[in-house]
Amino acid sequence: MDFSRKHVRSDCEALLRRFQKTQSVRFEVFSNIWKEMKFAQIFSGNPNNNKEFYHLILDIAYCYFLPPFSFQIRVGGLYLLYSTYHSHPASTSEQLQIRVALKDWEDVKNFEKDAMDAQHLDVVYILKRLMICKALQFTAMPTLLLYRTKRNKQKPMLCEQFIERASRPQELVNTQLLEEMSNIGELYKNMKTSIISQTTTQENAFVNLIRKEIVPQLCTTVLEFYNWQQGRDIIDEHKNSHERTSSQQEHSKRAELLASIKSKAYGEASEASKSRRHRQAERSFSNEEDGSFLKSRHSRLMKPSLRNRTNKQIHMTGDLGKEAIRATLISQLVTMDPALEEKTKNQRRFKF
Amino acid sequence: MAAPERPEAASSSSIPDYECVNVNSKAFHIGSFRDEWLKRLQPEDFSFQQLDQDAFDAKFAAEMGVGEETMAELRAVCSVDSLRCHPEDQEPDREVLPPSPTLKTLIHRKKLTEKKSQKSFRNRHELYAGELDRQTVGMVPETKADMLPEGEVIVTVNIYFPTNLGKFNGVRPRMTLLLTGSHTLADLRDAICCVSDLQVCGEFSSTPDMVPDFISKDLFRSAFFFFEGVFYNDMRYPECQDISSTTIEWAKSHNYPSFSQGKMEDTRFLDLTVKLGFPYLYCHQGDCEHPVIITDVRLVHKSDCLDKRLYPLLTHKNRSLSQKCAVCHVFIGRWYTTQDQFAPSDPCLFCDKCFRMLHYDKDGKKLGEFLAYPYVDRGAFN
Numbered sequence: 001m002d003f004s005r006k007h008v009r010s011d012c013e014a015l016l017r018r019f020q021k022t023q024s025v026r027f028e029v030f031s032n033i034w035k036e037m038k039f040a041q042i043f044s045g046n047p048n049n050n051k052e053f054y055h056l057i058l059d060i061a062y063c064y065f066l067p068p069f070s071f072q073i074r075v076g077g078l079y080l081l082y083s084t085y086h087s088h089p090a091s092t093s094e095q096l097q098i099r100v101a102l103k104d105w106e107d108v109k110n111f112e113k114d115a116m117d118a119q120h121l122d123v124v125y126i127l128k129r130l131m132i133c134k135a136l137q138f139t140a141m142p143t144l145l146l147y148r149t150k151r152n153k154q155k156p157m158l159c160e161q162f163i164e165r166a167s168r169p170q171e172l173v174n175t176q177l178l179e180e181m182s183n184i185g186e187l188y189k190n191m192k193t194s195i196i197s198q199t200t201t202q203e204n205a206f207v208n209l210i211r212k213e214i215v216p217q218l219c220t221t222v223l224e225f226y227n228w229q230q231g232r233d234i235i236d237e238h239k240n241s242h243e244r245t246s247s248q249q250e251h252s253k254r255a256e257l258l259a260s261i262k263s264k265a266y267g268e269a270s271e272a273s274k275s276r277r278h279r280q281a282e283r284s285f286s287n288e289e290d291g292s293f294l295k296s297r298h299s300r301l302m303k304p305s306l307r308n309r310t311n312k313q314i315h316m317t318g319d320l321g322k323e324a325i326r327a328t329l330i331s332q333l334v335t336m337d338p339a340l341e342e343k344t345k346n347q348r349r350f351k352f
Numbered sequence: 353m354a355a356p357e358r359p360e361a362a363s364s365s366s367i368p369d370y371e372c373v374n375v376n377s378k379a380f381h382i383g384s385f386r387d388e389w390l391k392r393l394q395p396e397d398f399s400f401q402q403l404d405q406d407a408f409d410a411k412f413a414a415e416m417g418v419g420e421e422t423m424a425e426l427r428a429v430c431s432v433d434s435l436r437c438h439p440e441d442q443e444p445d446r447e448v449l450p451p452s453p454t455l456k457t458l459i460h461r462k463k464l465t466e467k468k469s470q471k472s473f474r475n476r477h478e479l480y481a482g483e484l485d486r487q488t489v490g491m492v493p494e495t496k497a498d499m500l501p502e503g504e505v506i507v508t509v510n511i512y513f514p515t516n517l518g519k520f521n522g523v524r525p526r527m528t529l530l531l532t533g534s535h536t537l538a539d540l541r542d543a544i545c546c547v548s549d550l551q552v553c554g555e556f557s558s559t560p561d562m563v564p565d566f567i568s569k570d571l572f573r574s575a576f577f578f579f580e581g582v583f584y585n586d587m588r589y590p591e592c593q594d595i596s597s598t599t600i601e602w603a604k605s606h607n608y609p610s611f612s613q614g615k616m617e618d619t620r621f622l623d624l625t626v627k628l629g630f631p632y633l634y635c636h637q638g639d640c641e642h643p644v645i646i647t648d649v650r651l652v653h654k655s656d657c658l659d660k661r662l663y664p665l666l667t668h669k670n671r672s673l674s675q676k677c678a679v680c681h682v683f684i685g686r687w688y689t690t691q692d693q694f695a696p697s698d699p700c701l702f703c704d705k706c707f708r709m710l711h712y713d714k715d716g717k718k719l720g721e722f723l724a725y726p727y728v729d730r731g732a733f734n
Contacts, residue, residue, distance in 0.1 A: 042457050044458070129430065
């Protein structure tokens with residue numbers, strides 16, 4: 001149901017936003033929010049399309065589990081996947097899986113490693129639980145691809161607040177690096193002074209392979225950046241409400257609707273009206289599975305036809321059966337009057 | 353060193369990635385994709401056996417060095433019961449919307465149902481779709497030999513059928529098949545049911561009772577698949593010709609990049625290099641063309657149908673409308689007449705009974721002038 005995609009997304013974002021506010025990664029906290037929002041009700045009242053809807057939620061939750069979101073949001077995404085997987089009211093035969101693409105496996109493993117290093121036991125436990133329950137399906141791409149070029153003209157906006165703050169400068173220029181650099185700087189200075197003292201010419205004093213004061217400069221620059229980031233976050237929070245403008249306009253809605261109708265060409269089944277299968281339709285042109293050359297490789301099972309399956313599964317004995325058959329319109333049109341039937345039986349049959 | 357280490361870059365052709373986001377992926381080799389996954393996973397990750405809960409807890413406790421009490425607490429906190437949103441004994445009715453929804457999805461759904469009011473037609477297609485699943489999902493064969501091996505690859509292929517553009521109602525009729533990596537393209541071809549294969553050529557107005565000798569499927573056996581610049585021809589029978597050679601020669605003469613050829617029966621899915629979600633071509637009967645899209649490639653899972661004999665597995669098929677006889681509107685049309693002086697329209701469709709009643713007399717002599725062809729209804733595979 002593409003129409004509800006944005007609603008589901010906004011519900012998930014609301015859940016994750018609340019989770020983010022708690023500044024915690026504990027599952028208990030998450031499940032409290034889940035219960036508070038009564039999120040499990042999201043499956044109610046949906047008589048058709050349960051499978052599609054379920055896949056939709058899982059797809060949306062899955063993208064929060066991957067970078068570029070921050071660690072806490074990724075934990076939230078994992079919890080969301082786990083909770084959705086277990087609250088789906090499906091029978092065991094219909095267990096639907098979480099799709100994990102090959103390109104994302106690296107990220108999943110790194111995430112697990114980070115969680116283990118930080119001793120977040122519940123995160124690791126839940127991740128391992130999902131693997132053990134065979135909830136994960138290992139696929140090539142995260143979703144089924146149907147060459148839908150017309151849909152999704154607008155890129156889904158990643159929630160800015162969830163994205164991990166860029167921390168590459170801090171990671172790169174850490175204290176270890178600064179120490180090493182200052183050591184090397186010292187060595188170089190000592191070498192230079194020793195060489196200069198040995199030679200008596202003055203020109204060499206102007207040879208400088210390194211910038212002086214590079215280490216303190218680096219340090220101050222990175223600190224400035226970090227402080228600027230912090231400051232920006234605080235400002236962002238203040239003008240939170242003003243930034244949430246809606247991106248949909250009225251005229252684009254209609255265009256979207258038209259585009260979605262047109263592009264259903266490669267989409268899922270719609271309500272194609274079923275033709276009435278008629279008993280009298282000759283089966284001479286029906287295609288029986290010709291498994292003669294398949295038998296050499298795999299023996300193919302012939303599935304019984306729909307009519308046979310129905311007859312097998314629904315037992316209508318005796319009069320009830322005849323009554324049921326008589327009731328359908330088609331049979332009334334086709335069967336002749338008993339009186340007339342008698343007459344034709346006695347007549348000579350034509351020969352073509 | 354400060355810079356993070358790069359993991360050894362796996363050959364980029366085996367790790368599929370988007371070419372156009374959410375539209376199609378880049379080309380990748382299915383066999384190497386499978387190997388990449390198997391390299392990264394432990395055998396118990398993709399096996400069909402499920403580890404017992406207690407065994408799992410014990411293993412976890414040992415790995416993480418966690419005490420008994422902490423383990424019990426962990427299990428309690430992370431259990432599924434902690435997610436229950438309703439009191440223990442009141443199981444809510446899933447069909448009914450909850451009374452005062454706070455979630456946007458539910459509010460939207462409520463609005464939709466109010467608009468629709470009582471019109472919830474359960475169409476027969478959906479009823480039967482569920483029934484088809486019940487036949488196959490989770491089927492485990494009796495003998496081990498018929499079971500799919502763990503680590504096998506399942507490929508989902510969509511084949512689309514030609515549709516009448518004048519009455520295009522937004523849905524392209526298609527059939528979805530699941531195949532394993534070790535199936536060949538010839539297996540895929542045999543699983544495709546197209547009514548053009550059943551056509552009978554010839555005009556039969558003077559001999560309506562003569563049973564036609566061949567259907568087109570047996571007469572014109574050539575076919576090809578086109579994936580990523582390679583034409584895979586069907587060469588199993590002596591009558592099969594290489595119908596892709598015309599296209600290849602034309603391309604050469606017009607300075608297009610050259611295409612190559614292969615054999616359908618020798619190419620397994622594991623050997624193919626394809627793009628996911630990208631339309632390719634299946635051509636048979638010389639001019640009957642079907643777009644083919646491979647939508648998904650994944651490792652086999654415990655909940656799939658594990659019986660090898662049921663593959664290629666049909667998971668979805670759109671039903672086409674059957675054309676009825678112009679006279680009685682009851683039976684499906686089997687004769688197609690043109691230049692018919694008795695028919696109300698040209699061309700006209702008749703069922704067998706009405707056809708014979710109208711065009712032939714008691715002794716079977718042909719009355720009047722007309723041309724009659726046997727007609728195969730589009731819904732023959734419903």
